[in-house]
Structures are given as structure tokens and as C-alpha cells.
Amino acid sequence: MRTSGWIRAAAVAGSAVLALAGCAADIQPRVAAPGPPEKTACDTLTIAVNPWVGYEANVAVVSYLAKSRLNCTVVEKDLTAEESWKQLAAGEVDTILENWGHDDLKKRYVDEERVAVEHGMTGNKGVIGWYVTPWLVEQYPGITSWKNLNDYAYLFRTPTSGGKGVLLGGDPSFVTNDRALIRNLKLDFTVNLTGSEEKLIEAFREAERNRRPAIGYFYAPQWFLTEVNLVHIKLPPYTPGCDADPAKVACDYQPYDLDKIANREFAESGNPAAELIKNFHWTNADQNEVARYLTVDKLSRDEAAKKWLDANPEVWRAWLPPD
Template sequence: MRRRLAQALVALSLATAAGCAGPGTAIVAPPGVPEQTGCDTVNIAANPWSGYSANVAVVGYLLEEELDCEVVTHELSETASWAGLNDGTVDVILENWGHDDLKKKYIDGQKVAVELGLTGNKGIIGWYVPPWMVKTYPGITDWKRLNEYADLFKTKNSGSKGQFLAGDPSFVTNDAALIKNLKLDYTVVYAGSEDKLIAAFRRAQADRTPLLGYFYEPQWLLSDVKLVHIPLPPYTPGCDADANKIACDYQPYDLDKIGRKAFVDSGSPAATFIRNWTWTNADQNEVAKNMTQNGLSAEQAARKWADAHRDVWEKWLP
């Protein structure tokens, strides 16, 4: 069996994140399109956070082991992954966080992509502080009082304002607009990557230093450090329609999968497998933690999960 996936994912794992048919239903080629009977090359976008890496590890491992596919991963930002669906370099995005604007462009407009159903993961994005801060400063979880605490969060990188720590600059976020529109005395500073963001929250809890920052789940860190979410003005449909005027919390997401239309229309068994694939936040966190904290390679972490959950993934097979 090929091991290209493990080789392609090693840098990512060390650094770290169609249709409505029911489970088990095969994707078939439309009339006039030749049916693909075997699995050829599958190009998977690999976005830079550990949960996504866990998705790629398990899906890629099973595509290789069970369907004899050749899996090629492409380390791309979220936006670049969608462009890959258009130029043919990407066949599938395994974890999509909303992006209604990109769906409108590539699915409704250019018709080069299609939805492949839900991953089963529940996504929550928001503002978080380490748990020690809530005990010491009970009012810190009220966003209306954040300006009272701005001086606590000043750093050499934030100047005269409080620091709001973001992660990877390629993540699509609302934080700068939220700070502006909620009239908060903070500025966004980038940690640079998910790993560095995680390390900052770990240090903040261990050393009892103030930290306010962007975070999300599913994420394995939350089983170790129970970060506390600061609710912002509640999300309502459409409140984030204008990126410059956003003044509401992030939308809760049922994460989904996006496929290149030509790849799905080929009737590839890989497309059927990916559409059938669903798992839980706990599944993803288990694999991600093994890859980032327990010294397992992507292939080793995927095999360990697959060996323990055969009853789950057998249902994904075409």
C-alpha cells in the first residue's frame, strides 16, 4: 500500500489543524458521464489546524488502505482551497466552516463545487480566557466590561491597547471588526499559528498571566485546559452579512464537506466514501491529540483510531 499520505502530512502533523442522500448511498455519474469503477488519485486540501489534519489522516489512510486510492494532500489556506476546486488542483475540502460567500461564488455561480454533506463535527468559534482569570476577575466574561480590563492585556506588541491574540493570519475571522464595532480598546496581534496560540494559552494558565484570544472547538486542548468562552452579542442570521459591520458573536457551525463537481460527477468510490464519512468532535480530538501531543505520525494515529472503530468506518465504504 502507498504511504504518500504520511509523507505529505508529516510537516503538517509536526507543526500542529454531495447531496442529501443517506449514509451508505453511492454517488453515481450523471447520464452521459462515464462511471469511474476504481479509485484513482484524490487531491485533498489540508488546512492549517490540528483538527483538519486529523480528518485528513483518517480519511486519507482509509482511502489508501480500503479503496487503494492514491492520496495527495495540498497545504492551503481556507480561501485557496476553494480556488483549488475551481482550477482542478483540489478534489475535496474535508472541513468547511460556513463561508456562504464562497459557496455562492463556486457552487451557485461558477458551479464547479458541490456540497458533500456534514462531517458530524460541531464548530464553535469565539473569544476565550484561561480559567484562572475568571476566578480572579469574575467580570471578565461580560464583554461590556472588557474595556475595564484592557490594561491587564497590554503587551509590547499591542502598544497602548489591550492585546487580543489571534492564531494563524490565514484563518478567516471577524475579530478586528468586532473590536472596532463593539468599541473595545484592544488590537489584534497574531500568534502566527495554531501551535503558537495553543502554547500561549497553556502558558497563560500555568503562569497566571492575562490572555484574551481567539479559540474554537473541536480542539483537543480544551480537554486539558478548560478555556472559558466570553459570549458576545448573540448571533442572529444575517448579523455577519457585512464583514465591516459585524457586531455579533460567531455563528455556530455544523461543519460540512465540499467537493469538486467533476470529481463527484465521476462516480469515484472515493467521493462516495467521503460523502458517507461522519464522526464526532471526540473522534477528531482523539486523533489530533495523538498526532500533536503523543508522538504519533499521521498514519499511526489514523491506524490506531481505525483499529478501534471498525464498526464506524465500515459504514463509510461504498
């Protein structure tokens, strides 16, 4: 009895061990889900600076916070929009703080080469188009429709425009559809680039002050619209794809929700500046206020940023990465 009982007990125990071993063989080790990148020191942050004051306003505020709150060494590089993308892809620039569309560059650098990433919205609404001065609309109400522009082309002629009306442009690096629009809408105009955003603004300012005709390319957000309320001309409405072929464009400019672009390695590095930039989000009015400090009040970027930041702590504190 004792011997057979012991044998039965041993058999049961052995079966249990085998069962447990079988279960153990079925258990796979758990792999932890990837978490956020480990935080690192900021070191050097390189920001592209494109040639319009609204972009400079973004740079002023982000740069000041990066230096004062994250202990970054900030390098600001003056570049055109296209140069910014190329240097960002090459790792020579960490971020573009205000991107207007550029679907072709996104396709190349974000989707195909995967060296850049979309890095959040700025909160700004971008509107590009043709504008005229307010006094001109009061004098000639029909001028706000593109269908009537040829009737008023004579107002914008100059001694060197070859009998055509002059449509003002800004910086040569700005990507525009103006020449194609003039050609495809059969308008009796020619484009004259002023050379910079500042000169374009001054041309509109003098035209309004002296009641001289002026029509040209312009955009929002732009602080100058709070000084002279330029009137947007109605071109044929924008529809998705109507500007797909630059040579055949015959529609208004696309409205934009402006975004930020980052070098992929920088965005995934754990650098606290990458998180600050991703969180950066404000309004057209905010940007215009800082741009006005820079342009009208002639403050430095740091001075303009500090003035705005001191008045709006409830906005920018949410941009900072947690300690």
C-alpha cells in the same frame, strides 16, 4: 354464405389490426431514470489540507482508508481555506474535508459556476469566539461578558501594545471578525497574531500554567480544550445576517455545522473515494482524539489514523462504499 362470412371475418380482423396499430402509435418508449454513476477505480485522490490540527485529523483518517481500503494514491496539498476553494474549482483538488461556512464561495463555485458541490456534513459542530484562561475567570468572574472587557483591558497590555489590551490571534489565513468587533464594540484592545495554531495554543498553555492574563480567538472542536478548559466570552448574540457586512460586525461568531466540499466532476465520477468522503461522519470527540494523537503523542497521520480506526470499526465501516 361462405363468401360473405369470410368477408365479414376479414373485416373484423382488419379492424383489430388497425386498432392495435393505433395503440402502438400511442405507446412511447420508456426512458430509464438516471442511476448512480458507474463505479470506477480510485486512481489519484487529491485532498486539500488546511492549517489546523482538527482538519489534519480528518485528512489522516480519510487518507488512510482511501489508501488501505480503496487502493487510492493520495496527494495531500497544504493550502489555506480560500486557496483550497480556488484549486478545487480548477480541478486541482478533489475535496475539502472541513468547510467553515464560506457562503460567498459557495455562492460563486456551487450555485453560479457549478464546479463544486456540497458533499455532506462532517458531523462536527464548530464554535468560534473569544476565550480566556480558567484561572482568570476564577480571579475576575465578570471578565466573561464583553460589556466588562474595557474594565480589564489593563491586564492584557504589553510594552508594545500602545496602552491597549492584546487579543491573541492564530494563523494569518484564518478569517476572523476580531478587528471589526473591537472597533464596533468600542473595546480598548488590539489584535496580535501569534502566527499559527500551535503558537496560539502554547500562548494559552503558558498563560494558564504561569497564571498570566491571556485572551484570544479560539474555536471548537479543538483537542486543547480537554487540556485547558478555556472559557468562552459572551459577545452580543449571533443572529442570522448580523455578520453580513464584515466592516459592521458587532455580534458573536456564527455556530457552524461543518461540511465537506467536492469538485463536481469528482463527486459525479463514480470514484469510490467520492462515496467514502460523502459518507465520512464523526463527532467532535472523535476528531479531538485523533488530533491529540497527532499533536501530543507525535504520531504520524497514518499512525494516528490506524490507532483510531482499530478502536472504532463500527464507525468507519459504514463509510466504505459497498464492494
